Amino acid sequence: MLLAALAALTTAAVGTLVAASPARAAGPTASFVKTADWGTGWEGKYTITNGGAGTITSWQVTFTLPTGTTLGSYWDATVSSVGQRHTFTNRSWNGTIASGASVSFGFLATGPGTPTDCLLNGAPCGGTPTSPPTTPPPTTAPPTTPPPTTAPPTTPPPTTPPSGGIPRHALIGYLHASFANGSGYLRMADVPADWDVINLAFGEPTSVTSGDIRFQLCPVTECPGVESETAFIAAIRAKQQQGKKVLLSIGGQNGQVQLTTTAARDAFVRSVSAIIDRYGLNGLDIDFEGHSLYLNPGDTDFRNPTTPVIVHLIAAIRALKQRYGPNLVLTMAPETFFVQLGYQFYGPGPWGGQDPRAGSYLPVIHALRDDLTVLHVQNYNSGPIMGLDNQYHTMGGADFHVAMTDMLLAGFPVAGNPDRRFPALRQDQVAFGAPSSVSAGNGYLAPAGIQSAVSCLVQGLRCGSYTPRSGTNPHLRGLMTWSINWDRYYQWEFSRNHGPYLKSLP
Structure with missing residues (x-):
């Protein structure tokens, strides 16, 4: 403002300076x-x-x-x-x-x-x-967010960020590295080459609100075949030399993580960095479930979150990104309750009677969309969810995968508010998760059904009753599954079928 005023005064007084002042x-x-x-x-x-x-x-x-x-x-x-x-x-x-x-x-x-x-x-x-108002503005988006009527592709930067070396169509799976589960232990060196991204399950906090994340290999008493830490690290290096990415997955069903304070936020950054450095990992996967994320009353705009557990998680991940640079691989594995349910319900709602966790991943995804490598929602262990056709879809069929994934590729109004539209993600940032077997989770679908859903999303072929609003998505990143161990237990049904299939896509 001062420079503009000086320019105007100079223009009025000395004509020869008119060109220089602007x-x-x-x-x-x-x-x-x-x-x-x-x-x-x-x-x-x-x-x-x-x-x-x-x-x-x-x-x-x-x-x-x-x-x-x-x-x-x-x-x-x-x-x-x-x-x-x-x-x-x-x-x-x-x-x-x-x-x-x-x-x-x-x-x-x-x-x-x-x-x-x-x-x-x-x-x-x-x-x-400028300072934000004490309550979010009803219709105006912050300066870095496109207005609700703007097409979603304007949100990402004009050039495609690096993919972190992940294949165009990738197979992503979770390895039970810290526990056996009913499927048995699998050594890192024995993970087949079909898997492009291997998420180590899980890094868990010392307490719910400490932010102090710890990871250790499965105890020998639970996993008699567990390798030494030296062999485990050597196997990670061998995978990385083959172009694979190995990430620390944080949370899981039992690992509740609530970053309620700045101290917890900073402990999260320190402890996760220590694990990444110790094992030489490529990045991290956020698998917050249960009550890890929620929205406080009055926190109604996903573009301007105020709930500490949301704000501190966003800040912690940004700090990790700043520490490791643009090649840090960042993935997320929320449940449908925390993402797609946001089409109908967001947080406690205007009268405070809704589940405060509804849609609570949306502000995290939105704030980190320029840093996010892949979002692979768990399309399993889910109740019926309404799609963009305003019909409820039930897990266990191809239409469920298509409808849930389409919401991320097309964008949607949050809690039905057209002035608060969650913008679409880039195609290469989106995959979907499915159980690898009938024992891995509710909502299992045989390989033919999974491939029908992928074909519908990528090529517009083999679609069922749901027509994707996003059109065809040739850059769809791929598939995630829980888990690599359960896939081994069932003779590698998931990876044998879907690994080659994904690589065959144009």
């Missing part, structure tokens, strides 16, 4: 917005916009936080601090900003206040700080 006014800016505020802390975001004619090759944003406000986790930048003065510098992948383009970084802070005395590459930032 160029200064249209230079680079860094604008700040609070994207979430939960009273004791907040999440902030700076957007650096190149309004000049040339290309910016690197950037630094420096600002001061008021006394009593502490900087927490951050992402998409590095930081150095002297007292309350913090300098954020671009990462290797977001330093270059073409004319008219923008990049952003974010951070968490504990305490009141907003940044002051902002400098971008040593000059005034020129952005106007």
Whole structure:
């Protein structure tokens, strides 16, 4: 605003400076917005916009936080601090900003206040700080989210992010690494080459709210055939040399994780990083079930979550992404209750009588959509769910897989509100989960039925009574199953059929 005013005054007084003044006014800016505020802390975001004619090759944003406000986790930048003065510098992948383009970084802070005395590459930032209202706006989306009427493809960045080396159509499975279950133990070295992504089940917390995640191999008393940790790590390296990805899956049916505090959030980041580093893993899978995620009363807009367990999980994953860079593989395996049920119900609802867990994964998925590698919803152990045709679909048939997956590929209004539309994910970010056998979970479907669903989604062929609203999806990522161990127990029915089938797709 100051530069614009000076330009106007100069234009009126000295005609020879008219051409120069607009160029200064249209230079680079860094604008700040609070994207979430939960009273004791907040999440902030700076957007650096190149309004000049040339290309910016690197950037630094420096600002001061008021006394009593502490900087927490951050992402998409590095930081150095002297007292309350913090300098954020671009990462290797977001330093270059073409004319008219923008990049952003974010951070968490504990305490009141907003940044002051902002400098971008040593000059005034020129952005106007804004704060979120105490209640989410009824119709207006935040600046980084397309308005509800905008087509979903405008949400992802214009260029496709790296896939993390995952095949175009991938087979993803869970390995019971820390327990035997009824299917028996399977050594990492004995996992067949059909599996492109292997999720280690499970990393679990020391207590529900500690955020301190631990992982260990199955005890020899439960799994007599368990390999040594050295052999386990060597087998992981061998898989990675074959192009496979090995992830830590966090949660599961028994691993309730509630990041209710900033201390739990930070413990989560530290402990998960330690496990990734110890075993040399490619990333993490978020498999929060049960009561891990929920929405507090009044938290009604998935684009602006305020519930601590949601906000802290988003921040923790962003911190991990910032630590490991763009090649960190991030997958999620929510149940339909936490995702597709959000088409009808979201959190406690306007009168507080609904299950607060309904649709509670949606704000996490939405906030991390630019970092998400694959979302593979568990299309099993599910009750009937309404699809985009406004009909209830029941697990165990091809139509259920098609209808549930189509919701992610087409997008949908949350809780029926057309002004709060969950935008579609990219095709390559979407797979679906199915039990590998009749013993692995409710909703088992024989291989022919699974392949009918994939064919319908990918090619528009072999569809049943449900017609996908998303059209054909040739880049659909593939299939996930619980579990590799149960697949072995049933003579590899799932991988023998679907591994080659996925590789044969165009």
